[in-house]
Amino acid sequence: MATTASTRRQFLTLLGLSTVAVSCGTAGATAGKGGTKTLRYQGWAGQVTLPELAEDLGYLKDVKLEWVGNTISGPQDIQSAATGQVDFGGAFNGAVVKLAANNAPIKSVISYYGSDKHAYSGYYVLEDSPIRSARDLIGKKVGMNTLGAHAEAMLDIHLQREGLSPADIDKVEPLVVPPVNTEQSLRQKQIDVAVLGGVLRDKALATGGIRPLFTDYELLGAFSAGTYVMTERFLKQNPDTVRTFVTAVGKAIEWARTTPHEEVVARMTSIVKKRGRNEDAAALKYWRSFGVAETAGRITGKELQLWIDWLTERGDIDKGQVTLSDLYTNEFNAAPKSGS
Template sequence: MLRLEVPHIDDPGAGARTIPDIVPQRQRRGQENDHHDHHHQHDRCATHRPDRGETTMSDHPRLVSRRDVLRTSAAAASAATIGTATGFVAPAAADPVKIRYATGGGIGPNEMETIVFLDHLKQNVLKNYGKAYTLDMTFTRGTPEAATLLASGQVDLATLSFSAFATMIAKNALPGGMTIVSDNYQDGHPGNATNTFFVPNDSPIKSVADLKGKKVGINAFGSAVDLVLRVVLKKNGLDPRRDVQIVEVSFPNMAPAIREKRVDCGVLVIPFLPTEAAKGDLRPLFTGGDAFGPSSVIFQVASNAFLKSNQAAVKAFLADYVDGLAWYYDPANRAKAIELIADFTKSPKPVLESYFATPRDYYRDIKGCVPAAAIQKPIDAMLEEKLIDQRVDVSKYLDLSLLPFPCAT
């Protein structure tokens, strides 16, 4: 099977390595993703093949190639009919279109499609599900794997990071191309949570310049936070290849690694960010906003071939996605929303209450809109870092006209 790799930024032997006692290369599995939630369970729609390490969530289970998917989760909840926001209802179809979807490695609030399409919402909120389309959702390790599934024709839509997207475009990896159709979440917005690099309170590191000769933890080479680190280091006169040692640490293990001094500095993302920061023994050093300002980290893309043949189904899917966002952000639904997410992710309700859909959460446009500039800036940084060999003009691949509400230009 074709496997698309987001290239490592580091040259071999340039100081980048994996810390074996934290996250061995062959044991990383779901922890090397671009996102972070690590709770996985199976619901009645999940199909698991223990001989191949595969799990898919689908109304019509299917098999995918070995190592394509991780153990995953889904949850069902009791029903209470709720109104929706868009009012868009697709014409009934004799046979709903099956949309094969690859997640970007996250689960729960940091990747909203994983909770928008839970059974409770399918039954009570999403007007088009089961009529215009059904969803075959594959949970991946991260956006590079989602990109591989998209490039090999095994899925039709996917959540991609800007780095995975730009790599696919630069390599012309998907015959016929692809289109960005909706945002997922954005980082670096003033007044909202932002991915943050921390040091211990008692650390002598007081500025980015003090990281020279130190060990810094990120989740995976070539990930969004890896690029943030390198841009901020360069802005402060440090060479990422020579002046610091960058190591891979899974997101669930990052805070313990910082506290135990296995790394001098490490990045925390939601859902770990609010919980670990609240303990008071870690000090922020810099953020994703320091690198790019407001920027889109992950977004939804569709294969152009699938979009051409199934535009109505994609439009119905996006209408339901936006209705799902509106439902989760409606204060009237908060108790039920927290219950659903807690059941799905196995996260404590008080933790979810502390940040989800508040200013302590990532910024999300609840209409699914994203400006081209929010994706362009980090991709241009990829070109500067020689991760891609040509400029990618995001505006040529962005089409938000299928969303139910107009987006500001």
């Protein structure tokens, strides 16, 4: 099991792309007359992303997706978008804010995941674990998909709310564990706490023998947690393609929200099987929701402002370093606003 330790003093520094690095990025696919009609992206093993669902539903029309590989990290995905290795990437909004603060020329265009009563990230321990409270986490290992992103931020907020001092918080050890290995790592006691979400969480719960300490839904209620970003240059060069893409993703969000669960699962299972990536689609039966709070994934600003304020309070970014209005746009989202 590959793991990486972090202290709270290092929190979010993994996202510290230099100004030089991000300014060297390109817009991605070269835009010809009328703009590119191909969007390069990274997927997630055993899962179906909203753009993949939108394409299968026919919402992307003449725009094609080009899969270039899988990622296990939102910060890595949006860094790839910022440097032009892919044309869009998605991550936890705190990671988006941090990357923008490092002068990455990116802009959020639509929310794509969040937390609700069905879709949430939980922090789980074994049923017989002595860990019962936040204070019990001191000196313990918490396995998550990446550092400096959603899972670590939620852990940090939980520990702060439960009254732990900065010194005590610094003794809680977040570790990187690939999502598909997190449940196994917990059961083998390689970690003390496992951060599990989506189908991987529900699959683990169905197996039994684990219990939650807390969830991000309990911490913050229903909220959109992550956005897809594109570079400003790509937006300017390919407005029609971007509009088709964002609108299609918005429609896919509402299709998944209003379509019977069994039908959504069947559709996603079919997508995984026919794309031929040698994946196991079994866990998809546990899918419940993408968790996007707003109709068609429109961004209100509050889901980004939350992290601007939090990162500023922590000293991770300077006050005024990031301007909310520069971070996002809804101008490319032409999906119906009623959700019908």
